Amino acid sequence: xxxxxxxxxxxxxxxxxxxxxxxxxxxxxxxxxxxxxxxxxxxxxxxxxxxxxxxxxxxxxxxxxxxxxxxxxxxxxx
Numbered sequence: 001x002x003x004x005x006x007x008x009x010x011x012x013x014x015x016x017x018x019x020x021x022x023x024x025x026x027x028x029x030x031x032x033x034x035x036x037x038x039x040x041x042x043x044x045x046x047x048x049x050x051x052x053x054x055x056x057x058x059x060x061x062x063x064x065x066x067x068x069x070x071x072x073x074x075x076x077x078x
Contacts, residue, residue, distance in 0.1 A: 004061055007061060008052060008053045009061055009069050010049070012050075013049075013076075014046055021045070024048060037054070039051065052069055
């Protein structure tokens, strides 16, 4: 579940290994590029932490963030 704190949506993801984490990040990158809305993220081995905020709206959570969070979650449902 995404958490909204400090004007950010955040969520941590855990995968089997680094390769799965990297594939996930690549998929997120493609979506983010198409939407021109890019996450702040960190990857350590099989863990990916994502933080979303809209910089050009004053670093607050907007519909852009909620939409990207939804699209990210859809990657894991299929």
